[in-house]
Amino acid sequence: MSYCVNCGVELDGTASFCPLCHTPVVNPKQPVDTVSPKPFPTERGEVAPVSKWELAVLISAMLVSVSVCCAILNIFLPAERTWSLYVVGAAIMLWLWFVPPLLLRGMPLLIRLVLDVAAVGVYLLLIAIDLDGMVWYLGLALPIVLWGGACVLFLGLILGGGRRSILTTVTLLVGTIGAFLVGTELLIDRFIHGAWGPSWSLVVFTICVALVIPLIIVRRIPSLREEVRRRFHM
Numbered sequence: 001m002s003y004c005v006n007c008g009v010e011l012d013g014t015a016s017f018c019p020l021c022h023t024p025v026v027n028p029k030q031p032v033d034t035v036s037p038k039p040f041p042t043e044r045g046e047v048a049p050v051s052k053w054e055l056a057v058l059i060s061a062m063l064v065s066v067s068v069c070c071a072i073l074n075i076f077l078p079a080e081r082t083w084s085l086y087v088v089g090a091a092i093m094l095w096l097w098f099v100p101p102l103l104l105r106g107m108p109l110l111i112r113l114v115l116d117v118a119a120v121g122v123y124l125l126l127i128a129i130d131l132d133g134m135v136w137y138l139g140l141a142l143p144i145v146l147w148g149g150a151c152v153l154f155l156g157l158i159l160g161g162g163r164r165s166i167l168t169t170v171t172l173l174v175g176t177i178g179a180f181l182v183g184t185e186l187l188i189d190r191f192i193h194g195a196w197g198p199s200w201s202l203v204v205f206t207i208c209v210a211l212v213i214p215l216i217i218v219r220r221i222p223s224l225r226e227e228v229r230r231r232f233h234m
């Protein structure tokens with residue numbers, strides 16, 4: 001039995017190099033066994049990547065089957081409302097979210113976002129029509145959807161150009177989530193009470209700020225940044 005002279009790991013009789021540190025194995029008392037099969041494969045195999053079209057077909061098939069199953073259930077178990085239409089609408093929305101961006105790589109962010117926001121907007125509009133809820137749709141749902149779209153656009157424009165570090169991404173993400181929630185509560189309050197009385201969103205916002213400030217400090221001080229990189233293997 002040979003051992004690596006560099007790292008001390010026990011070596012298989014067929015090893016001519018240490019598999020961990022690649023130090024050549026030299027053991028005059030036990031020459032390398034070149035006849036026996038090696039305990040692990042010598043060639044690196046590759047798993048063929050999933051084709052985008054196959055993935056698109058899979059997602060589409062999943063959404064269609066969920067829709068069809070719900071429609072059939074709805075027919076055989078009649079309820080007061082045709083609830084399956086809600087599932088079908090959600091399936092169409094999810095399809096618009098995931099499949100076109102998958103197939104049309106390089107789709108401009110703005111177009112993608114407009115498509116996604118429009119899908120949510122139309123879906124909620126159909127629910128509002130069904131439930132006779134145009135008041136909450138125009139007063140609450142649509143503004144929140146548009147505000148969410150604006151927040152995602154902001155993030156996309158800043159993070160999209162060039163590679164950003166994980167620290168920057170997390171900082172911006174946490175900050176944007178805080179801003180989105182404050183805006184959402186403002187819209188809810190304005191709709192229900194007619195005035196802004198921030199409560200829960202300020203708590204969340206404070207937590208977000210409490211997270212963002214250390215992140216900014218870490219980003220600004222190179223030695224701290226390196227330390228964090230090392231600790232978290234970034």
Ligand SMILES: [Zn+2]
Pocket residue numbers: 004005006007008009018019020021022023
């Ligand atoms: Zn070694």
